[in-house]
Amino acid sequence: MSWLTAWAGYLPQMMSGLGVSLMIAAVSIVAGYPLGLVLSLMVRAKNLAARTLGLALVEVGRGAPALVILYLFYYGLPKFGIAFESITAACLALIWNAAAYSSEIIRAGIQSVPRGQLEASNALGLSQRDTFFRITMPQGMRSAIPGLMGVAIQMFQGTSLAYGIAVPELMKTAYNIGSQDFNYLQIFTLAGLCYAVISMPATWITVFFEKRMARHA
């Protein structure tokens, strides 16, 4: 019972931290996914320079831990005279992370569109542009949706990394509260619950979509 009263007292601060976490997640998804689409196109491009750049961005974005990229943006770039506020650095690093992961999911989605669809489109005389934007993309994105939702949940949880550069998000807020009275068990349990309250329903929705898609496949 004492935990619940303690939690109630922490809640206003924690909610503001959760708000920051959700904001960072939203920014990285809203900016990262369109960028991911662009990257997925670059990786498939005929132009060698575009393909190489696309591949490099995707492979580094997926290959390096998000925390490393976060640190590079925040501590590394000032060396070149580029300095960001911690929250901006966090957003940029996570945008890259989201773009890299989503690009692979989008690419897989596009590749999952049966060859027959392209053949039918070609045989009808539809232009390459129409074939891509009206036939391939809508179907590819549809099958990418569950994967993209999964990455969105990971992105939300990944915002906790911003703690490492002192962004006042949920994790940092919890740490600050905990360091006042050293009741870390209590406060991090609450932090975990806050993440779970968002992530779990999101996972259920994802599973629902997966099932729905499987049924209509």
Added chain:
Amino acid sequence: MTLSPPADSKLVPRLGIKLDNISKRYGDHVVLDDVSLHVEPGTVTALIGPSGAGKSTFLRCINLLERPDAGTIRVAGHTIEPGKAVNGRDLAALRSTVGMVFQSFNLFPHMTALKNVSFPQQRVLGRSKEEADARSMQLLERVGLKEKAGQHPGRCSGGQQQRIAIARALALDPSIMLFDEPTSALDPEVGLEVLSVMRELAADGMTMVVVTHEMQFARDVSDTLVVMADCKIIEQGDPKAIMSDPAEARTRRFLRAVLER
């Protein structure tokens, strides 16, 4: 009841197909070895033969879904030398006069039946939505599926999907229709619905090339029977004559195998 393009398109000269010396290989694997075929306008040609003979590949050369390595393709007034570069406009012009129906239907699953039939008309022929939809409804009615207009393909049976696919191809007013095993993915009863639509189309004078294993359709409907085996045309002529008395031993063996089924 007529399935062919509207009356005014009769002013357009009906044109046939001349494929000469078509060869195609994938790496070392020869698929078509110097194959030639002429199809007169208004006739139905049935392409039969064992699998792997190159029938589908040959059919797909007609609208350049497959690009042959050598030969000349003359389709509906367009000449294409596949060895040379083909510009996009020639390709689009050729494809707009040739309709194609696939074994796996290949309807666009994210569009309703109506949209499947209307969308290409709007984008390829530049018809307005109203114009395209009117033509689509007309064709859907003729293939007996007016009531399916608002449904997505996933809600339609295989036979219905294939008839919608035929309507989609006809909506572009092609002068030639290609069928790539249109009933092979359907159970026999449902296949009959599709075959009857094709019979009507043939009766209307559509130029058709049909890759098929439906021997009865080939015998009753086609004007020319073409037998392919081992990357070549081994025999062609009157379907009834070939079926009752094939000249080639290979044809005889194939026909015996199919007819004994």
